[in-house]
Amino acid sequence: MKKNILITIFSLTLFFGCDDYLDETPDNRQTITSLDDVSELLVSAYNEGSQFFLEWRTDNVTAIFDNTQVDWMTENYQYRLVQSSTQQDTPSYLWETSYNAIAHANQALESLDQIEGGDADFRNALRGEALICRAYNHFILANVFSQHYNDANKGTLGIPYITAPETSLKVEYERGTLEETYQLIEKDLLDALPLISDAYYTGLGKYHFTKSAANAFASRFYLFTQDYDKCIEYSNKIIGTGTIGTTYVRDMAAVFTGTSSAQIADQFNDITQAYNLFVSRKESTGDRYYFGYRTNTNIINQILRINIQGDSDERDYFYNYGTQARSQPKYNELFRYTTATTGFPYIVVTEFRSEEVIFNRMESYVMQNRLQEALDDYNVLATLRYANGGQLTLQNVVDYFGGSDQDAMLEFVLSERRKEFLNESLRWFDIKRHSMEVTHIDVNGDTYVLGAEDLRKAIQLPQRATVNGIEANPR
Template sequence: MNRLFGILLLTVLSISCDSYLDENPDDRKELQTVKDVAKLVANSYNESTYLFIEWMTDNVSAIPDNTQRDHMTEAFQWVSMDSYEAQESTTYFWENTYYAIAHCNEALAVIDKVSGDDDYRAVVRGEALISRAYNHFMLVNVFSKHYNEKTAEYDLGIPYVEVVEDEMFKNYSRGSVKDVYDKIEKDLITGLSLLKDDYFTGSKKYHFTRNAAYAFAARFYLFKNDYSNSLKYCNLVLGDDPAVYVRDLFKIYQGTTFDEMAAKNSDVKEKSNLIVLRKESFYARANYGYRSDTKIFNELFNNNIQGELDVRDQRWNYNTEAIVVPKYHELFRYTTSSTGFPYFIQSELKGEEVLLNRMECYIMQGEYEIALNDYHTLAAKRYLDGGKLDLNKIKEYYSLSDIKNAMKHFLLDERRKEFLDEGSRWFDIKRFELSITHKDIQGNTFQLIPNDIRTAVQIPQSAIVNGLIPNPR
């Protein structure tokens, strides 16, 4: 069966009433109103995590006293994660992401057939298109090579699913990275033309509001090296006062427990958190998997370019050599009186990323002083004395006479510190073609070279068995 995953996608049946029973034999709720469809789209926000890619980065070491299961070591060594299919696995992320996409497709298939306000209908359509685009964007950036204009037409993409899966046997092809990016862009632009915030209630932070969608667009065009478009969407988020989109870590990390700090980091009231998502995962546990250690924290934060305290240097551990930053507050959903699933609320897109994305755009366009202004906006809420730098100091610190090269090194260091333990480093390793060396507990060395084919994480074995072409190895 050439399906993308081993469970049937959600379908809403519109079967005519049986003359004998005079009722629909399917007991699932039919979608009758725009409000019903909106609830369906709300289920298109993926609850699986891609944080297994953090184990692939240079942010982690082998921690002897941590729980190291086979799939974690597979990620650490950049081999196929075939030993495990639950949380924190490629299979779980792949299946749940396509399941989320299925909700988008079902919503789009029925949106014109249900009753309700037409303005609301347009907003629901827009949200479904943007959610579909974002889910495919995450898949292609995990399971394919990074977008390269010279090779994107030939590099293997991922199936871009735009219709309801209503056939028992269906063939899919991976297409190319370019194909996937073109379809993402189409969905994204169309979705943005329809999206309005008026119909979202409460904090609105669990949906793609316009600001969240702009942040996604800024990342999309940055990854495509389209700096002009990325800059446009960064500016739409940040406006005239970008500082309000930078959380004040001196307040978040003051006088509270680890869990309280982590909860404040993902709080929907925090303006920086443009969209937050619930993630079912064990990842929040410090003694679980490959993590940062003292050596990595010293590399990141000791003798930093500012020569002053960086408040991001939060070293928390619990009877383990692993060091974690208070970003994930584990909660628990009980399915019985004693069992269930751990989960946490994750800031999926946030203002600090938009600011650093804009800084990158300015660097790539040769606007180094303007880029430094964005850095200073961030640094005021990260360094004890506010962090003031000039271009000469940056060149001197990196021993580079070429300012563009020095600024790229500087940017990558700031991004690494800002997004530590969030998975973003893996995308930067792919984008900037960095090399990594890992050493396991036994002392064996593993190396990832620049533009390594293994930066395209292998698709799940179940997808290969069902007919999809595997990534080259």
């Protein structure tokens, strides 16, 4: 599996343009002489590439016939190689911006080894932040471009795990197995956790990996690797042991109240709230309702309005458009100007929120057959999700979903995860993790089926990667 790899827009395009980068060996790094320089460098270890395109691969969207049809959205919807664009909201863009972020983390780690003196605690905190950024960016790449991690897939292709800054245009890397990739992610994660400190973040700290954000990442990591004891352990570091309280559960009725979608989106992603653990900026136009494939009334009925409660769901808050598209106000599109008249649209995204941690623990409880504990957590969350409080018994769940107690509870938790994280891209990972089949019908009436164990669940690598020697995913 050893191949030549050219990762474009890599660490050292930081300080000169892409054309210059392709013309010379990238050893002309910015001089980093202090811990403050490293701290500034780590701002770019957070990926601005959006995962929005994952939503268009899920069962949360359908054809909106009078929308503007965009090729790169259609390619995702039809599970084809996305080759019409390499810009925002595409797999290519996520690939390149992820490795660019990783390169910044690696440069920070190398610089920390070279800089003498300075506050030791600050140095450790920077090292922890660099390691967690490197781990998280590789984790996202693995979950997008590889199969889901499980015993059957451990030997399949992982992704190149980069642990040092580049000093030449072409370097040999092994793509390795998925198991090897996850071992490296876990090592960086565990090395980072005891080092991370919130003491050096001010104001916009939640745009960084705080202790809580790092533990939320660990909660997701161990859920995805089916290590349920550890998932519960790291979830408890945020939400506490025993049944949850409401500190880490947003009041959805209060959040989804306001005079404009922008106001509501800002409330949803408010960094002052305890339940928003890690917020980032993503260059994206993915939430524009008039583009391509979207949620519509039929899907909303299926997900939210026909429910076990027989009650009004406070998450059922959508803006209706003439295109028949329906959109929850979770994102507020802004604009970053690079000249007086041009620039990039972007959105603010909550990448980790405590409700995900709660659902991670609930699912882990179910997988351990601790069904009442899972239901106890749900019944607290439900008080702020359903108009009448939404209290359920295990028998209610079994009667509604059928099958064994454990099977019914798992289906229940996954259905509630779908409601909670609609239009946040997490549904794609659940589809992969639980071998779900998805059927899409496009605007021409053609049908595209993504099978339960479909190889296309590992999204194909960008062409710019494969033409430079990285092994493509099998089809």
